[in-house]
Amino acid sequence: MAQETLTGAEMVLKALTDQGVEVIFGYPGGAVLPIYDEIFKQNKIRHILVRHEQAAVHAAEGYARSTGKVGVVLVTSGPGATNAVTGLLDAMMDSIPVVCLTGQVPTHLIGNDAFQEADTTGITRPCTKHNYLVKDGNALARTIHEAFYVAQTGRPGPVVIDLPKDILMGKGSYEGPSKVQHKSYRPQIKGDLNRIEEAVEMLSKARKPLLYCGGGVINSGPAASQLLTQFAKMTNFPVTLTLMGLGAFPGSDPQFLGMVGMHGTYEANWAMHDCDVMVCIGARFDDRVTGRLNAFAPNSKKIHIDIDPSSVNKNVQVDCAIIGDVGHVLEDMIKVWKSRQANVDAAALDAWWKQIGEWRARDCLRYQQGDQIIKPQYALQRLNELTKGRETYFSTEVGQHQMWAAQFLTFDKPNRWLTSGGLGTMGYGLPAAMGVQVAHPDALVIDVAGEASIMMNIQEMSTLMQYRLPVKVFILNNRYMGMVRQWQELLHGGRYSESYSESLPDFVKLAEAFGAVGLRADKVSEVDDVIKEMIEVNRPVIVDCAVDQTENCFPMIPSGAAHNEMLLGPADQVAKPISEDGMVLV
Amino acid sequence: MMQKEEIVRHTFSVLVNNEAGVLARVIGLFSGRGYNIDSLTVAEVDVHEKLSRITIVTSGTPMIIEQIKAQLGRLVPVHKVRDLTVEGPHVSRELALVKVVGSGEKRVESLRIADIFRARVVDSTNESFVFEIVGATEKLDAFINLMEPLGLADVSRTGVAAIARGPKPL
């Protein structure tokens, strides 16, 4: 069979096209000029020129999380690659499929401290699912196809392909995607049926069951969310979600208890603490969720569905582990449940729901809105209300505003909520929103931001302008690194060391300087109008919403505490000093 | 805080693609996650398929040992991970080259002990021997300890190679 001989750069474009890539987020430089030349010569793949390589990766993450496709990044060698590192680790921690092409000095110069050389595969090894250095033009196409396969199958993650310039300029033979069969990598998709039967058996005996679901349900695709909903409906089990899982089960459904964990609801955390059978579905028992491990759900049997064996028994020992894809396992579980005509002790489940009702009645997210100063919770509630019925996507930065967004926004569908959970990267939200808007040009895309975080990737306003991406940045401006201030109040005697947001720009003027629209809300009475205007304007907008500077995010389980030691509000703080063990935790 | 758990030692056999960076991945995994490496050996074992076999002796709590196995399995170029310690009886061997410098009674004594341990003399001068000894890690430890007072000057060990007993391959 005659194989096509192409230059490396031609093969890159051909391989990306054959993978169905529509958009690349990138930034040029010497080492990748041959690829940019090929980009110039074609019009199948769109290139979005970001203003910082970190933003390219976050944008690719936003694109990926909102579409289920692989996000693609292209950066140059040296500083281009190192700037991308934070984004890569972010994608790694949150299991987001990204393929990142990095330029490299020509092979004969590797190791010589050549201009703009970095040991990219060395640097990115611990922050990627896998990485490659291509040293043979004939292996280039196969490597790219393999990288896409690795990035999106099993537990998704970022993959780096380092491309020396001589490989890009030299010739090689092209291989299509169909021939890829990986030598060693074989993720397990179907769950072991014996285990699934065992799980159904455990669940049918449960008196206080709980479904604890996470980002893995989103990773598995929208069908998995539907199956989860179906399973929850046929069993009438309560559902709680992690920060990464929001949207995997309808947020407005009465069976939803709200988010679990450090800033989760009272009812979700108490249900977690008191349940007798827990099914963890595509979640990873993160320390933000478990609290103190030896007090975590002490009287429960645990079932864990996860595609990655290393997530199982990592932090919490479980009784029944099912390795496989959430969608596939849930499908089998529903079948087994039906065929066995399994059902739970209805009286016990009633009593459990009654108990949950009592916890709910504490109304843990309650806050007091006065008639002047805007409470951040109120602003978010209005934002939630006024965006209902539209196709809306929310991203966030990192901090208190992120937690309030998780608490007060409602997600009825998966893939609509984008946040940096595992790494907690300030500066994630704006570029992620940009990636979402590229994928969904007609949707309403809003980055809920803090005034400190937004400064970390503010340069991307320029990208929004260039590509007419009408992303809305909604800043909850408390003039503090609020989350830091809250911890200092709780743990460091209120000594607010370096957590005040000094010398802030005038965000309205800043928006205007970029050519975008700037809006401001200072009083409660202005909130609705500003939100409505923000939605109506079909251009990038920055809203500077001045909120209460001293508001803290509750409920809160202080680090090192158990679920039932949750702080519900400011009054709780004094009563319960934080343990020394807790102080060392992050 | 977790309850204190006993520390156990396990031997893993890992079959990997013999490609650039694969050893760095394995070692980086251990250092990055704070696991112990008591011994690590690697060499190509299948020239046609380009496969290398890594033998790792590690220690940790049972939960850590389970994590290590899962984390190794997660590396893309890894074909198989076997915990030889839990998967039945296995043989492990190590080779050491031990240089002993001395004269007179001590020199004679070192030869006598080498004989008991079935160590071979692979180099000798008027004032030194190099012994080659093969066996389980404990045997090598014992031999080296005995050589200490007899003029032990230098030791080079290969690390452990291990394989399951019986007819089944990896």
Ligand SMILES: Cc1cc2nc3c(=O)[nH]c(=O)nc-3n(C[C@H](O)[C@H](O)[C@H](O)COP(=O)(O)OP(=O)(O)OC[C@H]3O[C@@H](n4cnc5c(N)ncnc54)[C@H](O)[C@@H]3O)c2cc1C
């Ligand atoms: C300031 C701050 C505060 C936070 N507070 C909270 C909090 O209060 N509550 C909270 O929940 N989080 C909180 N987080 C986030 C937290 O750090 C973790 O990121 C989050 O809890 C992890 O979510 P997850 O367990 O759903 O796992 P993810 O990180 O989404 O991992 C997904 C899991 O599912 C598995 N998986 C992936 N794909 C599949 C598939 N197809 N099939 C099966 N399994 C699959 C993966 O192997 C993995 O184990 C906070 C973060 C920040 C920055």
Ligand SMILES: Cc1ncc(C[n+]2csc(CCOP(=O)(O)OP(=O)(O)O)c2C)c(N)n1
């Ligand atoms: C890149 C990065 N640096 C530092 C931190 C630590 N950190 C977490 S939240 C936070 C403050 C965020 O302030 P702001 O964006 O104003 O949000 P707020 O908490 O006030 O809502 C900081 C500094 C981080 N998460 N990411």
Ligand SMILES: [Mg+2]
């Ligand atoms: Mg702030």
